[in-house]
Structure formats: structure tokens, C-alpha cells
Amino acid sequence: MNRLEREYLTLSLTRLAEVLPKPKEELMRLFETEKDAASVEQIEDMVLCLFGFPVQSRMEQVILLVYDREKRIIADAGAYHTDAASFLEKTEIYDALSEESDWMYLEHYVLSNTMFPDLPYPFCETKQASGKTGEVLLYTNAYVSKEFRRRGIFKTILEAMRALRKEEGICTLYTVLSMDPDIACYGPDAVEEPYCYSFEQDEPVRLQNAEIARRTGLYPIRLEPDDPEAETDGTKLWFCVRKELCEITEDPAA
Numbered sequence: 001m002n003r004l005e006r007e008y009l010t011l012s013l014t015r016l017a018e019v020l021p022k023p024k025e026e027l028m029r030l031f032e033t034e035k036d037a038a039s040v041e042q043i044e045d046m047v048l049c050l051f052g053f054p055v056q057s058r059m060e061q062v063i064l065l066v067y068d069r070e071k072r073i074i075a076d077a078g079a080y081h082t083d084a085a086s087f088l089e090k091t092e093i094y095d096a097l098s099e100e101s102d103w104m105y106l107e108h109y110v111l112s113n114t115m116f117p118d119l120p121y122p123f124c125e126t127k128q129a130s131g132k133t134g135e136v137l138l139y140t141n142a143y144v145s146k147e148f149r150r151r152g153i154f155k156t157i158l159e160a161m162r163a164l165r166k167e168e169g170i171c172t173l174y175t176v177l178s179m180d181p182d183i184a185c186y187g188p189d190a191v192e193e194p195y196c197y198s199f200e201q202d203e204p205v206r207l208q209n210a211e212i213a214r215r216t217g218l219y220p221i222r223l224e225p226d227d228p229e230a231e232t233d234g235t236k237l238w239f240c241v242r243k244e245l246c247e248i249t250e251d252p253a254a
Contacts, residue, residue, distance in 0.1 A: 001031055005040040008049040012065050015073070021061075027053055039163050041219045045069050046153075048160050058086035059093050062137075063159055066153065077157045078140040080104075084174060088116060096140065102178045103178045107138045110221060110239045111176040134172030137161060138193040142177060146189050148186045156217050162246060173246050179206050179213070179220065179238035206238055 009031055013024035020027065030053060031038040038051035044193040045068065053061040066075035086093060087108075097104040112121050116132065123130060139161075145151045155180075162173065181202035184190045210220040218240035 003011040003039075003046075004042065005038065008040045008047055008065075008067065009038055009051060011067075011071065012049045012051070015065075016063070021055060022053060035135075038182075039067075039160075041160075043156065048156070050160055050163055052081065055080070056082075056096055058082055058090060059096070062161060063233065064157060066157070070146070075153050076154075077142040077155060077161055078217075079161055080136075080138045080140065082136050084132040084134040084136055084172070085130055086113065087136045088119065088132055089128075091124045094122050094124045100140075100218075103180070104138065105141065107176045108222070110223070111136065111138065111174060111241060114221065114241050115243055117172050120156075126218070134174060136174045137176075139175070139177035141180075146184075153213065158216055158218075168179055171244075171246050172253055173244050174240040175218070175240075178219070178241050179209055179240055181206065182209070187240075201244070210238065217244065219243045 009028065010024075013020065013027055017024050021057055031051060033034070037053065039048075040050070041048045047067045049067065050062070050064045052060045055061045062079045062081050064077040065073050080097070080173060082093060094108060094185060097108045107135045112123065116123070116130070142154070142157060144157070158175075172220060181195070181197065182205045183195050213220055216243065219242060220242060221239045223237050223239070
């Protein structure tokens, strides 16, 4: 581990210490012994700090923090990563995602039904082998600070989040993310007032974000065709999916 990696991994784990499932000292030991568990890269005036750690059998959590020159977090992303067979077959993965939040349950539902429509849902209840191959990324969050938008950072995030995948050779990667309303969560965008869904305010932004998603190869899906009523939770309507073929080599520089 070089100086830049140690500096930004330590900084990231310290800032996230209260929400990480394991002590930062334990995670640093993991990153020191497993070289493919973390990556720190400088791109122009940004530093991308990416790391992952196991949270379930056959499933890991991946986190990406993007820093500016002043070491402010200007963008972030998080996802669960697993192989397609485990995603479909393992009851513990289905239960963990369902219990975390409605968003993650719906991501599991949306990806299963759009990418594997030939299988009953949830497939894990059949206790059978799916015969499916490939890898899955289920995003928990992805956000770019308003000051740094229009710089292609969202596309950079999507590309960087692939880096910790384990399969080698040609691989099918399935991606799903929830298009949550544009909620400022840190930095100069953050507000103290609790978020309340507003169709008039949130939907125009999500329509714009859906167009941005299309340009990165994601396919937006709206679960309900009608406009949500004011008292309903319209935050759980929009999702994006993508299926792509990727080539992974043992040596990232190869």
C-alpha cells in the first residue's frame, strides 16, 4: 500500500467509522493483505477512493468516495456486489436486502424481473440452481455535488465501481440503482430540514437524471405509470438497470 492509498483509505474509514459494520483498524488490515480489496486513483484534480469488504456469504459492500483538492467529498457511491447465481439463489442475500430498506428490496425485485424474467420470483424459494452466470451490482446510493456536475463524474463513478469485481475474462455485469430524488446529503448541498417528497419539485429533476442515465447506458424504469398522489411515497418509483459484457484481466494494467 503506497502513501496515497494509505492516506485516503484512512481518511475515508475515519469519516465513515460510525456507519461501517467493522472497525476501521480491521478494514485497514484487510486492505493491506488483499490488494484487490481497495483502490485509490488520482484523476485530474480528483481522488477516487474505492474499497470493498464482505457482509454476507458471497456478497460484499463496495464504497466509493470522490475527493477534491481540499479533501472535500464531492461525490460518492455505494453498492452490494455478488455473483448472479448467489443473487438469485441465496435466501440470506434476499433477506438481507429486503430487511435493509424498501429501496433495496425493490432493486432486487426490479433486477430479477427485468434480467431474469424466465425465473419465478423470488427464485430463492424454489431451492433450485438457477444456472445463471455473471455478476451483480445493486447500488445503495450515488450522488454528485451540484457544484461538480456537468463534468462527467457520474459516468466516472459507474466505471470505477466495476473495479473490485472478481471474475476474470468476459463477464456479464447486471446493474440496478434507484433513482432517488435529488437529496443533498453532505457538503454545501446539505440542508438540516428533513426531506419530504414533492412531485412538483422532485419529478422534473428525476426526468433530467433519467436522461443522463440513458446516456451512460442505463435504462430507466418507472414502476407505476400514473403520477403519485401527494400523500404517497413517490420516492420508490424510478429505477435504472443495465446489462453489459465486460472483460476483466488478472492484471488491471494488462
